[in-house]
Amino acid sequence: MKINPSNKELYTDSGAFLKRLHCPISVMWKDMSENGSNTRMCSGCEKTIHDTEHLSDAELEHLLANDPQACLKVNLNQDNVKIFH
């Protein structure tokens, strides 16, 4: 996947738009409780947040096709993320 850090738009490596990451609640990943192998529960909204570190582009597309509002966590330093401007 690829992310533009200035507008937080997430794309697949082939350039397909996935989602614009935006959250008004400002809860940090480290402050969320684990509720699955790659997910955490946000205390601010009680939604499940998916860690994209171990997800392929195809898995992300599938996840967002089923739930376009699915919340994601992306860290700039994870191996499967490239940055573009």
Place this chain on the structure above:
Amino acid sequence: MLFKRLLDIFRTNPNSQTKKVEITCTECGYPYDNEIEECLQCWYLKIVEDEASDKKSDNLRVIKTIRGETAIKAAKTKGLKLLELKAEVSDEFKVKYKKVQHRKTGEIITIGDFREGHGWEWKTLVNWTYKNPSKFFSSYAAYVIPNDLKKGEHVLINDVITNHVSGRWNQGDVFRLSKSEATWTGEDFYIDVSSYATGEFIG
């Protein structure tokens, strides 16, 4: 057909796209270059003239930022309450980029990641270069403080004046916080850096 091809080549010629040309603003006479869409002096004057003082985003009141002596003088003439701050360049920030062009289509893209591989079909126009995102239109800047802003009110600042690191990347980039939530202390804004930190994105 040949004309169209020549036009395409001209349009995608890196020199024609990156050449700086100075333009004199027809409204205020201020000189600016063709790399920006609008005269910044006029842009900040429009912010001063914008009467809507209670715009909200994510249920937070948005604090307006103005830059440049002209806009600050205009704001004072209007009687607006300002918190004036110096906009300083910090060498701490650096964002890298590389411009490449597709040899067949002429498409030009900007990449920012060393791992972004491009084959022979992409020609390098600008090799890896760092730019400092803390260079501003003017060293004079101010927040417009709403008259009814209460001490402790949480607000949103779309154009932060002071320098804060919003994230560091293990490829060397250090990002500047440009937008942030903040709390009015009665005299200044306490900038909540974590609200828009760029090391980690959730949403």
